[in-house]
Amino acid sequence: MAIKHILFDIDDTLFPTSEFAEYARKNAIKAMIMMGLDESSNKLYSMLEKIIKEKGSNYENHFDILCNKLGIKENKSKYVAAAVLAYHNTKHSISPFPSVPRTLLSLKENYKIHIASEGNAVKQWDKLIRLGLSLFFENVFISEELKIKKSPKFFTIILKKLKAKPQECIMVGDKPDSDILYAKKVGIKTIRINSGRYKNIKSDADLELNHFFELPNAVKKLNSMI
Amino acid sequence: MAIKHILFDIDDTLFPTSEFAEYARKNAIKAMIMMGLDESSNKLYSMLEKIIKEKGSNYENHFDILCNKLGIKENKSKYVAAAVLAYHNTKHSISPFPSVPRTLLSLKENYKIHIASEGNAVKQWDKLIRLGLSLFFENVFISEELKIKKSPKFFTIILKKLKAKPQECIMVGDKPDSDILYAKKVGIKTIRINSGRYKNIKSDADLELNHFFELPNAVKKLNSMI
Numbered sequence: 001m002a003i004k005h006i007l008f009d010i011d012d013t014l015f016p017t018s019e020f021a022e023y024a025r026k027n028a029i030k031a032m033i034m035m036g037l038d039e040s041s042n043k044l045y046s047m048l049e050k051i052i053k054e055k056g057s058n059y060e061n062h063f064d065i066l067c068n069k070l071g072i073k074e075n076k077s078k079y080v081a082a083a084v085l086a087y088h089n090t091k092h093s094i095s096p097f098p099s100v101p102r103t104l105l106s107l108k109e110n111y112k113i114h115i116a117s118e119g120n121a122v123k124q125w126d127k128l129i130r131l132g133l134s135l136f137f138e139n140v141f142i143s144e145e146l147k148i149k150k151s152p153k154f155f156t157i158i159l160k161k162l163k164a165k166p167q168e169c170i171m172v173g174d175k176p177d178s179d180i181l182y183a184k185k186v187g188i189k190t191i192r193i194n195s196g197r198y199k200n201i202k203s204d205a206d207l208e209l210n211h212f213f214e215l216p217n218a219v220k221k222l223n224s225m226i
Numbered sequence: 227m228a229i230k231h232i233l234f235d236i237d238d239t240l241f242p243t244s245e246f247a248e249y250a251r252k253n254a255i256k257a258m259i260m261m262g263l264d265e266s267s268n269k270l271y272s273m274l275e276k277i278i279k280e281k282g283s284n285y286e287n288h289f290d291i292l293c294n295k296l297g298i299k300e301n302k303s304k305y306v307a308a309a310v311l312a313y314h315n316t317k318h319s320i321s322p323f324p325s326v327p328r329t330l331l332s333l334k335e336n337y338k339i340h341i342a343s344e345g346n347a348v349k350q351w352d353k354l355i356r357l358g359l360s361l362f363f364e365n366v367f368i369s370e371e372l373k374i375k376k377s378p379k380f381f382t383i384i385l386k387k388l389k390a391k392p393q394e395c396i397m398v399g400d401k402p403d404s405d406i407l408y409a410k411k412v413g414i415k416t417i418r419i420n421s422g423r424y425k426n427i428k429s430d431a432d433l434e435l436n437h438f439f440e441l442p443n444a445v446k447k448l449n450s451m452i
Contacts (some may be wrong), residue, residue, distance in 0.1 A: 035360065077371065078360070081351030125307035134261065134304070145303065 001167045003189070003223045006107060007116040007158065008137075009173030010124055012196025015096045015131055024090035025052075028063065031086035032079045039070070063087075096131045097195075099213035104136050106216055115140040116158055116171065118150045118178060150178035152185040159186065170222060172215065176203035189222050191215065227393045229449045232333060233342040233384065233409070234363075235399030236350055238422025241322045241357055250316035251278075254289065257312035258305045265296065289313075322357045323421075325439035330362050332442055341366040342384055342397065344376045344404060376404035378411040385412065396448060398441065402429035415448050417441065 011017040029044045037044075047069060051062050063083040067076045107113055114137050117124050121142045128134040141158050148154050159166060166187030173179025173193065180190045180203045192205035193212060206225075207218045237243040255270045263270075273295060277288050289309040293302045333339055340363050343350050347368045354360040367384050374380050385392060392413030399405025399419065406416045406429045418431035419438060433444045 035355075075366065077347035077368070078351045078366065081348045082355055082360075084348070085352055085355055121303035122307045122310070125304045126311055129261075129308055129311055134308075140301065140304070142303070 001165065003170055003219060004112060004168040005162055005164050005170070006111050006113050006219065007141075007169060007171045007183070007188070008113065009171075009175065009179045010115060010117045010127055011119075012174040012198075013172060013179070013193050014100050014133065015094050015127070016195065017094075018196045020091055020094050024087045025049075027090045028083040028087040031082040032063075035078055035082045037070075037072075037079060092130060094127065094130050096133060097212050099211065100131075101133065101136075103212050103215050104133065107219070108136065111219070112138045112162075114138050114158075114162070115142070116150075116155070116173075117141070118143045121145045150182055152182050155183050155186045155188055159188075170219060174198060176201050176205075180205045191218050191222070227391065229396055229415075229445060230338060230394040231388055231390050231396070232337050232339050232445065233367075233381075233395060233397045233414070234339065235397075235401065235405045236341060236343045236353055237345075238400040238424075239398060239405070239419050240326050240359065241320050241353070242421065243320075244422045246317055246320050250313045251275075253316045254309040254313040257308040258289075261304055261308040263296075263298075263305060318356060320353065320356050322359060323438050325437065326357075327359065327362075329439050329441050330359065333445065334362065337445070338364045338388075340364050340384075340388070341368070342376075342381070342399075343367070344369045347371045376408055378408050381409050381412045381414055385414075396445060400424060402427050402431075406431045417444050417448070 008014060025048055026041070026045060029041050029048065032044065033039065033041060044066070048062060048066055051065050051069075055062060055065070063080045064076075067079050072079060104113060115124075115128070119142060121144045124142050125134065125140070128140070139161070141161070143149050143154060146154060146157055148157065155171070159169065162169070169188045170191060171179060171183035171188050172191045174196045175198055176192075180192055183190050184204060190205040192203045192208045194208055194210050206222060209215065209218055234240065251274055252267070252271060255267050255274065258270065259265065259267060270292070274288060274292055277291050277295075281288060281291070289306045290302075293305050298305060330339060341350075341354070345368060347370045350368050351360065351366065354366065365387070367387070369375050369380060372380060372383055374383065381397070385395065388395070395414045396417060397405060397409035397414050398417045400422045401424055402418075406418055409416050410430060416431040418429045418434045420434055420436050432448060435441065435444055
């Protein structure tokens with residue numbers, strides 16, 4: 001039975017999400033200083049990192065909290081607006097890992113490609129559009145729309161929607177648990193892209209790649225192993 | 227007693243807010259078609275206009291409603307994401323009326339200039355920053371922060387904060403009631419910029435201008451009349 005479908009994660013698989021987030025936070029800090037804040041950017045950045053650790057990743061309130069911790073009362077909105085604007089401008093100019101577009105186009109010649117992603121549907125679509133990849137995929141499966149978090153069940157639902165057998169599918173992603181382990185559990189073959197926050201954490205993937213452009217050969221290899 | 231302070235409205239006074247909003251809506255419609263919607267842009271635009279009239283100006287939900295009215299069920303998030311992204315991209319690339327930056331800089335040589343604006347503080351600051359004007363103003367008074375809508379009282383509070391007499395101030399804006407009438411009621415001189423939605427509605431302004439660059443002469447004229 002040959003591979004027919006390849007499923008892709010988005011964040012840290014198609015583009016360097018974690019890098020962009022760090023860069024966006026640094027630009028937000030610079031923008032606050034540009035608006036008149038007399039503090040060192042290193043101090044502000046480490047304060048911000050602490051707030052993010054405490055509060056999770058909903059950034060709009062982070063800058064509000066940062067201003068409060070700094071005791072800013074007058075024109076707090078000015079600093080918040082400048083920070084959020086710089087943050088958005090950076091996060092909005094995302095681009096894919098350089099070999100992603102051509103590799104996906106080449107894979108499309110022999111396989112059906114789909115997105116299998118965790119998260120908010122509009123936000124994940126927004127990323128695909130900004131990356132210039134939104135029209136590449138046959139189906140875009142997002143956990144919010146399937147009403148289930150990434151889990152073995154999430155992949156079972158996708159298999160049913162594709163009318164495919166697990167052995168006909170490969171999942172490509174960066175996260176050892178949600179992209180690799182859960183897909184593997186339902187019998188889908190897995191390829192791990194070594195990038196992002198989980199880079200140094202071992203996974204049970206069938207194959208591990210350092211570069212996206214190695215994917216067509218990796219798929220061929222898995223295909224011949226079936 | 228000479229003029230010392232000039233207060234400025236933001237929307238449709240410093241930049242063509244209404245024009246940008248229309249352009250943004252048109253680009254949002256185009257983006258939905260680009261993502262695969264087979265409908266004429268004219269039809270979609272008039273549907274959207276109707277929704278905006280019914281629901282007010284909170285655009286994010288407008289596109290959701292538009293999709294519902296079109297009976298889109300599959301991949302609704304795709305169309306909403308594309309529309310909101312195109313809308314934001316247009317609204318985010320705002321620029322001032324062309325003579326605004328140099329006119330403000332020239333007024334700053336003889337007067338203190340301030341913002342006196344209705345709205346959400348972070349949103350109004352966001353506009354000033356995007357327009358490249360945020361560092362031009364001595365004070366930025368926004369109704370949300372003063373905890374009062376534009377009204378005679380709004381202007382009284384500003385006079386108190388500036389420690390200024392009404393005769394020392396001019397308000398510059400486009401709206402016959404909130405920018406002109408209310409400022410006039412507390413004795414502030416008023417200059418009307420003829421732009422935006424209220425362009426053809428008569429006002430009681432001391433002076434009416436068609437172009438922002440006429441402002442320095444208009445201020446001189448009002449100054450000599452006191």
